[in-house]
Amino acid sequence: MPRWPRCDGPLRDWRTRRERVSPTCGPPPRTRSTPGRGGAMPARRMPSGTESRDPTRVRHAILAVAAYRGFVEAIPGTSAAFVAESFALDEPALARVMAWVALASAGAVFLGRLFDVRGRRPVLVACVGAVPALALATAVSPSLAGYLAAQIPLFALVTAILAGAGVVIAETIPDARRAAALAHVGLADAVGGGLAILAMPIAAELPGTWRWLWWLAVIPVAGLGALRRAVPETPHFERRDALVGLKAIFASHRGRALHLVGALTLIQVAFGGLLFWPYYHAVEEAALSPALASAVVIVGGGVSLIGWVVGGRLAERIGRRLTAFVGTLGSVAAGAAYYLAGEESSAFALCGAYALFLGTNALALLATQTATLELFPTEVRASAATAYAALAASGAFAAQLAAAALATPLGGLSAAVAALGLLAVPGVLWFALALPETRGGSLGGGASTEAGR
Template identity: 35%
Template sequence: MSDNSRLDAQHRRLLGLLGLAIFFEGYGRSVVSVLLRPIGEDLAVPGPQLSYALAAISAGALGVLLLGHLTDRFGRRRLLLGCVLVYSLLGAATATATTLAALVAWQGAARMFQEGALAAAVVIAVEETPASHRGLAQGVLGVANSVGSGLAAFLLAFIELFPGGWRGLCAVSVLPLLFVPFLRRTIPESRRWTGGTHPRRRFVPAAYRGRLLAGLAVFFLGMSYDVAGFAFTAFWPMSRHGWSAARTSALIIVAGGIGLPGFWVGGRLTDRMGRRRSAALFLVGLALAEAAFFLGGSGTLWPSFTAMVFCQAGKTTVLRSWAPELFPTSLRATASSQLAAGGVLGAMAGLAAAGALGAALADMGLAITLVATAGVAAAVLAYTCLPETGGVELEVASPETP
């Protein structure tokens, strides 16, 4: 918490530490999606079944409902460090999977703590940065998280050099263990949390239930097509267009890197234009970009994937800034985690819908494009049903209730 109207050295240092904590969360969360084709070949699993497996893995993130409550009760810092420790071990254990069920079990368990680490880091950043720069702060964290995802794509090009192929890349997930002692010494607790009360209640009070319901709908729809589209960005060029692993890796790294400024642009726009207009812009933009990626030819993959990354980055920044601002400090992590869980359910539904439509239509690209129409509905709901909180102090935007 700060009275300054800008990000000073202390804020930047905190964002750097939080970024380090969620850098590896990005790697662990994305590594299976990036390795979808080699995993499918090794375990003899076809594309539609892989979609269902990704949906099942996503279900693990529902554990954030418990972790969010614990974050409000026992502190943001403590839960962040614990989640980093556990997701590292579970992610590395995925390398031992010899069946699709085992892979889903390890990754599903890891996803719970990945989501918990991300949620705690987001709340700390919201509570500790100035109101006029909360969007930009989330953009900084988004870049760190996405660079972690990019590391998985980068290492895909060298998969043949890793012992065990895709298993070796999963084992890389153990690296965050080396940084836990450093993070324990350097990441402070949120001063809003230490100065507040920590009730045992698990449910959002009546005054905030309207916001919660609207937010759940936006997050459900907004994540349904997001996750479905990005889950197949490595699979699609290789299976439909015959691209090699190295060429696909180059697409994800280079075109994805070009789109990364979407985090910065999203942060700037949401701080200047407000949450509502920025959310609508990026939600619709991502839907259009996915349609171009999956319906266009080989020549459209580079520009459309760049647009996908840019719009997803902006959307993610806006929603991560917005969610914690909608609720008071005493239940901020709890309610934000409930919105995140809504997004998880949306992701599961989107992947399941893509799998079902892909099997029925015999065309995963068309299936994912149909799922992407959810982005338009999410944009309408975000603009009309959620309050504007950009630039408003948290205590004003979401005061405590008796």
């Protein structure tokens, strides 16, 4: 009988305080002989449930979730003029209502922490499953109070869904293709928003107008079971170090966290107004019919989708910071051109300005979102992603309140939105100069071991 070294129990790693198996403790690894070769090879390890899933199926499921989320998020802005008519709201009152709806997305920070503690898969499925119920409540809301009561938790959920979908893709796709994969998520989200805009002219001709869009948002509840089967837990979450505390992580990443919050706050306040009111501007300020306004937004949005593809390639080639800088400057210029166009402007000119605005905005959003996921370790990555989305929501809230205050002195809501867009310029300069470049980094350990600035 062979004698192995005595094993007095598992050893404990003094650095992580976790138990580990001694390499000299117990029998050697089991091997199995290969018939006909006389050699031995290590015993085959059975794949886990996560490893046995099809990555293509996971990607398709996440893209479907992103498209659904984009559809739901686009409904309030697309139907703003009809909501104002239903509840007898003037421009400042409508801006304040939409501001409170946008601020509700900040509640996604709590859900982001659940992503990091409970897992990506269960929280994502739960959030997607709760959206149809709140969409139904919005569709049947008899008053403004009922509308807000359904919209506030709904937008916290859709914000968390975008962050969770991005984290799942980032932790599933190889490092060299991460930005391109996240670009596909943004592309699907934009397509979903375009479907809401496409459906608005049809709904406008029906009794109830905007409520029909929320009825459509209830239908995807039928696919919840398929989503649960298709999306596994990510390998990064399964390998995370659960003993690492938030205080320790924040202590090592305090500098970059503060720089990121400051820069993104300015950027998101600027983009919050520019992204929210395009359909309203086309109908109310440019005096286009609802059908023609939808055509401008749909065609311009369709052309702009190439911005996500270009942004994914640029972010991998020239880096996240430079891509964000180029995209932000282009977005501010094109957004101002769109919102300052009045009744004398043609639909073709509006469509071109809107396409350029959304295309360059895609570059900026993709670069900043990808950098946010790469700057922080697995233990808080989803929290960082939802904080990014919450900053976007808070920026939209601040933008709506500022637009409501500036609409009268500047001569209209569109002029106020264009003026607020200038805040993105100092924001992107802060982002590019104060934060490290993350292109080519690995999510496996680089972000968690590298000290923050």
